[in-house]
Amino acid sequence: MTLIERLNDDMKTAMKNKDKARLSVIRMVRSSVKNKEIELKRPLSEDEALDVVAKELKQQKDSLVEFEQAGRDDLAEKARSEIAVLQSYLPEPLSEQELKGIIQEAITETGASSKADMGKVMRAVMPRVKGRADGQLVNRLVQESL
Incomplete structure (x- = not known):
C-alpha cells in the first residue's frame, strides 16, 4: 500500500471514529501532497510523498519550539500530537x-x-x-x- 493510499484509508477511519485531531493532520498532509502534484503537473512518487510528509513534520517541530518559547502550552500540546501523527507515516528513523x-x-x-x-x-x-x-x-x- 502506498503512502497516499494509506492516507486515504486513515482519513476514512478517522472520520468514522470522529478523531478530529488525526483527521485534521491527514487532511493537511493530503492537501500538501495535492499541491505538490499540481506544482509538478504529475502524480507524486512514493519518495516525493515521503518528502512532503517530512517537510510537514519539520514545520510542526519548528512550530513546537516557537510555541514552547512563547509559553503557549495549549498550542505546544497540539503540535506534539500532530508530530506524533506525522511520524507514523514516515519510515523508522535510523539510530x-x-x-x-x-x-x-x-x-x-x-x-x-x-x-x-x-x-x-x-x-x-x-x-x-x-x-x-x-x-x-x-x-x-x-x-x-x-
Missing part, C-alpha cells in the same frame, strides 16, 4: 550508530579527508537516509567524523 556507519562508508567512498569535503559526503549520505534521519543531525555527525 545514531547506524547513521555513523553510513557516514563512514560515504567518507571512504568519496575519499573525504577534511571539512572542505563535507559537501561530497553530505551528497553521498542524504539520499541513503532520506526520510529516516534529520538533516541537522546528519550534518553534525559528518562534521564530527571529518
Whole structure:
C-alpha cells in the first residue's frame, strides 16, 4: 500500500471514529501532497510523498519550539500530537550508530579527508537516509567524523 493510499484509508477511519485531531493532520498532509502534484503537473512518487510528509513534520517541530518559547502550552500540546501523527507515516528513523556507519562508508567512498569535503559526503549520505534521519543531525555527525 502506498503512502497516499494509506492516507486515504486513515482519513476514512478517522472520520468514522470522529478523531478530529488525526483527521485534521491527514487532511493537511493530503492537501500538501495535492499541491505538490499540481506544482509538478504529475502524480507524486512514493519518495516525493515521503518528502512532503517530512517537510510537514519539520514545520510542526519548528512550530513546537516557537510555541514552547512563547509559553503557549495549549498550542505546544497540539503540535506534539500532530508530530506524533506525522511520524507514523514516515519510515523508522535510523539510530545514531547506524547513521555513523553510513557516514563512514560515504567518507571512504568519496575519499573525504577534511571539512572542505563535507559537501561530497553530505551528497553521498542524504539520499541513503532520506526520510529516516534529520538533516541537522546528519550534518553534525559528518562534521564530527571529518
